[in-house]
Amino acid sequence: MKGMAKYILHRLVLLIPVVIGVSFLIFFIVNLAPGNPAQMIAGAEASMEDIQRIEEELGLNKNIFVRYFEFMRDFILHGDLGTSYYSDKAVVTAYFERFPATLRLAASFIIVAVALSLPLGILAAVKQYSIIDRLSSFVALIAVSMPNFWLGILLILLFSEKLGWLPSGGDKYWYSIILPALTIGLQMMALMTRMTRSSMLEVIRQDYVNTARAKGLSEKIVILKHALRNALIPIITSAGSLFVDCVGGSVVTETIFSWPGVGKLLVDSISKRDLPMVIGFVTITTIVITICNLGIDIIYALVDPRIRSQYASGK
Amino acid sequence: MSTNSKPQVGKKRSRAAETWRRLKKNRNAMIGLSLIIIIIVVALAAPLFIDYETQVINQNIAERLQGPSLKHLFGTDNLGRDIFFRILYGARISLLIGAVSCLICCTTGVALGAIAGFFGGKVDDIIMRCFDILLAIPSTLMAIILVAAFGTSLFNIILAVGIPTLPQYVRIARASVLTIKQQEYVEAARAIGATNFQIIRTHILPNCLAPVLVQATLRVATVIADAAALAFLGLGIPEPTPEWGGMLSAGRAFLRDYPHTVLFPGLAIMITILALNLLGDGLRDALDPKLKK
Numbered sequence: 200m201k202g203m204a205k206y207i208l209h210r211l212v213l214l215i216p217v218v219i220g221v222s223f224l225i226f227f228i229v230n231l232a233p234g235n236p237a238q239m240i241a242g243a244e245a246s247m248e249d250i251q252r253i254e255e256e257l258g259l260n261k262n263i264f265v266r267y268f269e270f271m272r273d274f275i276l277h278g279d280l281g282t283s284y285y286s287d288k289a290v291v292t293a294y295f296e297r298f299p300a301t302l303r304l305a306a307s308f309i310i311v312a313v314a315l316s317l318p319l320g321i322l323a324a325v326k327q328y329s330i331i332d333r334l335s336s337f338v339a340l341i342a343v344s345m346p347n348f349w350l351g352i353l354l355i356l357l358f359s360e361k362l363g364w365l366p367s368g369g370d371k372y373w374y375s376i377i378l379p380a381l382t383i384g385l386q387m388m389a390l391m392t393r394m395t396r397s398s399m400l401e402v403i404r405q406d407y408v409n410t411a412r413a414k415g416l417s418e419k420i421v422i423l424k425h426a427l428r429n430a431l432i433p434i435i436t437s438a439g440s441l442f443v444d445c446v447g448g449s450v451v452t453e454t455i456f457s458w459p460g461v462g463k464l465l466v467d468s469i470s471k472r473d474l475p476m477v478i479g480f481v482t483i484t485t486i487v488i489t490i491c492n493l494g495i496d497i498i499y500a501l502v503d504p505r506i507r508s509q510y511a512s513g514k
Numbered sequence: 515m516s517t518n519s520k521p522q523v524g525k526k527r528s529r530a531a532e533t534w535r536r537l538k539k540n541r542n543a544m545i546g547l548s549l550i551i552i553i554i555v556v557a558l559a560a561p562l563f564i565d566y567e568t569q570v571i572n573q574n575i576a577e578r579l580q581g582p583s584l585k586h587l588f589g590t591d592n593l594g595r596d597i598f599f600r601i602l603y604g605a606r607i608s609l610l611i612g613a614v615s616c617l618i619c620c621t622t623g624v625a626l627g628a629i630a631g632f633f634g635g636k637v638d639d640i641i642m643r644c645f646d647i648l649l650a651i652p653s654t655l656m657a658i659i660l661v662a663a664f665g666t667s668l669f670n671i672i673l674a675v676g677i678p679t680l681p682q683y684v685r686i687a688r689a690s691v692l693t694i695k696q697q698e699y700v701e702a703a704r705a706i707g708a709t710n711f712q713i714i715r716t717h718i719l720p721n722c723l724a725p726v727l728v729q730a731t732l733r734v735a736t737v738i739a740d741a742a743a744l745a746f747l748g749l750g751i752p753e754p755t756p757e758w759g760g761m762l763s764a765g766r767a768f769l770r771d772y773p774h775t776v777l778f779p780g781l782a783i784m785i786t787i788l789a790l791n792l793l794g795d796g797l798r799d800a801l802d803p804k805l806k807k
Contacts, residue, residue: 213643220647225659232663336795344788346739346759348746349780352766360770397728397798433725436689440682443652450654451743465655466747469662477659485650492649505696 203500203507210493214486219271221485222478226267229477235259236472240284257284270478280479285471290479294461300370301453301460305445307376308384313438316388320395320434324403325422335392342389351382351455368457379456383449387441394437398430405429431502439495443488536800543796549789557605569599571754579772588778591761592768597775600756601782607757608786610668611741612734615676620730623683628722630684631691632714642688645681653678657740661749668751675740679733686729690722724801731794735787742783758783 237253238245254260258269273279280290323332342350358378359367366375402408403426411425412418453462461480468476500507537543564570574594582589588597630641648656660674694700695718703713742759744750750760758779765775 213646216643217646217650220644221650224647225651228659228663233665340788340791340795341784344735344784344791346742346746346780346783346787348743348759349762349776349783352762352769352776352780356769356773356776393795432689436685444654450652450658451747454747462655466658469658481651481655481659484652484655488650488652489646492646 214489217489218485222482225481226478229474230263236284236474239472280482281475283476284473290475294480294483297459297461297464304380304460305442308380308387309442312384312387312391316391317395320392321399323396324399339389339392342385347382347386348451348455351452354378354381370459379452379458382452383445391438395434398433399426402426402429432499435495435498443491446487446491533800537796540796540799542792546789546792550793553605553786556602557609560602564599569596570603570756579768582774589774591775592764597778600761601778604756604758608738611672612738615672615737616730616734619676619680620683623680624687624726627684627687628691628714631688632695645684649681657744658749661744666749666752671741675737686725687722690725691718694718694721724798728794728798731790735790739787
């Protein structure tokens with residue numbers, strides 16, 4: 200366990216270069232992109248002086264490396280990621296105002312997706328080529344093959360436009376979450392069912408599973424204890440990456456449903472060329488996601504003693 | 515060395531034949547493969563039957579927003595263009611994006627992942643830290659930022675949807691290598707004096723082929739979907755080029771009264787992705803060496 204703690208600390212220290220790397224990458228991509236944000240703020244009919252004045256106010260006339268240095272200095276010393284060009288709101292404040300909505304969306308369906316896809320995937324693998332396997336594979340294939348923006352639009356067409364049961368966007372009522380969550384959740388479930396099935400099939404033919412059966416253990420214990428535990432790593436990988444993608448903001452889904460999460464705000468910021476917002480958001484998202492990924496790695500170690508022993512030996 | 519390599523080649527050939535034999539028995543995979551072949555043929559043959567200037571991009575306001583009919587199989591869009599023809603032409607763009615970006619990223623990613631996993635230590639650290647940076651940015655977000663920054667040319671889109679998939683290949687290849695390199699047969703190979711390169715090539719790569727191949731087929735599908743999503747957000751190849759995601763996005767305003775403008779382009783994306791998924795699944799089953807008698 201001491202090796203584990205050391206490992207976590209090690210990873211947290213490694214987070215620093217990742218954050219610096221990401222902010223550097225995004226800072227330069229965004230700043231070197233064509234299109235002058237000062238021009239956007241000033242409007243199409245602004246004079247050259249107006250544009251220059253705004254550039255000076257925003258510090259856009261300075262050298263890009265100087266600006267990056269100032270950006271990192273403020274971030275490291277004050278945790279300050281700058282201020283939006285448009286709303287005069289601190290980027291950090293703006294992000295965490297929107298974050299709960301995104302987190303709510305991500306959490307609400309990862310739980311349902313895991314709860315449904317694990318048993319479905321296991322069943323499909325254990326009874327390979329049975330009706331359950333075929334049916335679940337079929338449903339999963341259809342769901343996974345639908346682009347989520349299309350699925351979202353079809354859900355809107357059916358439940359909002361035709362039936363009028365659910366709102367087509369926004370976050371006004373408690374049930375507003377149902378359609379966007381379904382849009383992500385159905386696909387998440389489909390992906391995870393497939394992953395669970397193929398991962399279980401991988402281990403189910405291993406010798407130790409046969410051995411467990413030969414020892415006279417019940418089928419339930421063989422599957423749940425001997426096979427599932429060994430099949431968990433790929434399942435956790437896929438569940439984890441899906442969750443992480445959602446936490447980072449399901450840009451498309453949030454855009455379709457005007458869901459007031461971080462993904463939607465980011466798309467808006469990009470189209471307005473609100474540079475500090477874009478850079479700051481990606482930087483914060485990075486930190487959030489890296490911590491989530493660390494969590495996934497810790498789960499690996501909890502699940503698989505072979506990985507745990509690697510940590511213990513100080514690798 | 516030379517005495518060693520001949521039976522190796524023979525063994526590999528029989529493995530491919532064996533895989534194909536098993537794949538042929540899998541009905542779903544064959545459906546997927548047939549669909550993909552049809553889509554490719556359609557994409558290649560489209561210019562022979564359809565005139566791009568008059569039938570694909572020419573606007574005809576008099577016939578706008580017509581429902582499906584014999585004249586316009588899938589109806590017309592808000593600018594009076596035949597949706598069926600536009601979808602057939604759109605297959606060219608989607609397939610090109612999927613194939614090229616997957617080819618570039620799969621090879622790069624797997625090579626880097628195998629190197630990282632096999633050598634471990636410093637090499638592993640450097641490669642994985644670089645990809646941690648990429649992995650830390652959600653793929654759609656990265657694609658959006660890249661395209662928003664560098665413009666919506668075809669090549670930019672191919673890279674923008676491809677680059678975010680790189681870490682996935684790296685991670686999968688690395689994870690397989692990490693498990694495989696602990697196995698006894700790798701130790702045995704080392705004991706009889708195999709070099710690192712030989713071990714990677716003959717023992718490790720074939721063994722992580724199955725997950726990588728399945729992943730690659732799935733990734734072509736997601737890359738196509740991502741490109742369509744970009745177009746849906748207004749960051750695709752600009753009008754009037756027919757692009758499935760862009761067509762869907764344009765039709766959204768008319769969703770309530772003219773759902774066909776949204777249904778058919780979406781269906782085209784779905785069928786393409788479905789075909790790739792069917793084939794990917796079939797390949798997975800056919801490649802599983804543990805099924806071998």
